[in-house]
Amino acid sequence: MSARPSARRSRTLAAATLVAVTAGAVLVPTAAFADAPAPAGTLPLVATLEANAGQAPLTRGGNGAELTMTVTNNSDQEQPFHPAVTVKPVGSAPTGWTWIDFSAKAISAPATYGLRSWGAGNSFSGYVLPENSMYFVPFKVPAHTTYSWAVSFKLKAALPADDTAVEVGLVNDQNDSTNSGPVTLPVASPTGALVQSFSNVSGGVSFTKPFETDLRLTNNGAAxxxxxxPTLRFGDGSRPVPADLKLDVLQGGQWVTVPGSGSVWQLPPVVGGLGQGATQHYNVRLSLTGFSGPGSYFSDSLGLVPDTDQGPVDTTVKATLSVDGSPVL
Structure with missing residues (x-):
């Protein structure tokens, strides 16, 4: 008697997802928090995200946003809740991930932490997670229970100058909650929202090879x-640098040596200041002229001193420079 195949076969769909966690941030699939159609009927959870009373306009490098996130389980069973707070600038899309800080803590909920995450198109979202859990672990909300959290974020000078507001939303990828609508918060432009960036964020210098990069100083605040x-420094100033370095700046098509000592140099002034969104470019070249050791190799960071006579400079992203002091044979 021959075997008869079943009319119904089970099917399994396998998907592989690559997740990279670096410096408190996690790279997640683009669609991790994409909107999905809600199932028919009443959802068991009601989730809201609201700005706290008295919320002032946000400022780059200053006043941030304080919000309260709440979820209520109206069902008779425990329910999963895996929320994220999305922040979308109203204006230019930032070109990196240094424009925002994010944190979360429990008010009346299990111990909690916030984890930065992102997808395609420079979109930002911050996971709100049970403490010491991986990014994919949801909260478990008991039946007929309300949890609440304090979530906050701060905008940094790297947010482009034409972003005058941010739209803040709440997403739950378990698709078992109704979520409150987005909140739009205005962004003010205080004087002196200066940020540095480099065309080369890493490189090396030796007796036979200089290091060149384009240093950009941008004003994302008011004019x-x-x-x-501005002052440029190699190292953080906490200890002597065991190398003698010479700094040249390209001016009028010629390399011109600028004054400095102890791996600190005074760059040419930005005469007349910088308008809103304007950038000052410095093509700089570092050359190794002496090395004291110990050893023959070390690395440190290159960046502006984090304040000028016109206010603070956001120096989060620096250039990493390796110094090879091996003698020339």
Whole structure:
């Protein structure tokens, strides 16, 4: 008697997802928090995200946003809840991930932490997660229970100058909650929202090879009308640098050595200041002229001193420079 195949076969769909966690941030699939159609009927959870009373306009490098996230389980069974707070700038899309800080903590909920995450198109979302859990672990909300959290974020100088507001939303990828609508918060432009960036964020210098990069100083705040005097430094100033370095800046098509000592150099001034969204470019070249050791190799960071005579400079992203002091044979 021959075997008869079943009319119904089970099918399994396998998907592989690559997740990279670096410096408190997690790279997630683009669609991790994409909107999905809600199932028919009443959802068991009701989730809201609201700005706290008295919320002032946000400022780059200053006043941030304080919000309260709440979820209520109206069902008779425990329910999963895996929320994220999305922040979408109203204006230019930022080109990196240094424009926002994010945190979360429990008010009346299990111990909690916030984890930065992102997808395609420079979209930002911050996971709100049970403490010491991986990014995919949801909260378990008991029946007829309300949990609440304090979530906050701060905008940094790297947010482009034409972003005058941010739209803040709540997403739950378990698709078992109704979610409150987005909240739009205005962004003010204080004077002096300066941020540095480099065309080369890593490289090396030796007795036979200099290091070159384009250093950019951008003002993402209100216009600055006075001269800005930026200072460049190799290392953080906490210990002597065992290398003698010479700094040249390209001016009028010629490399010009700028004054400095102890791996600190005064760059040419930005005469007249910087308008809103304007950038000052410095093509810089570092050359190794002496090495004291110990050893013959070390690395450190290159960046502006984090304040000028016109206010603070966001120096989060620096250039990493390796120094090879091996003698030339």
């Amino acid at each position: 600055i009308g006075s001269t800005i005097n």
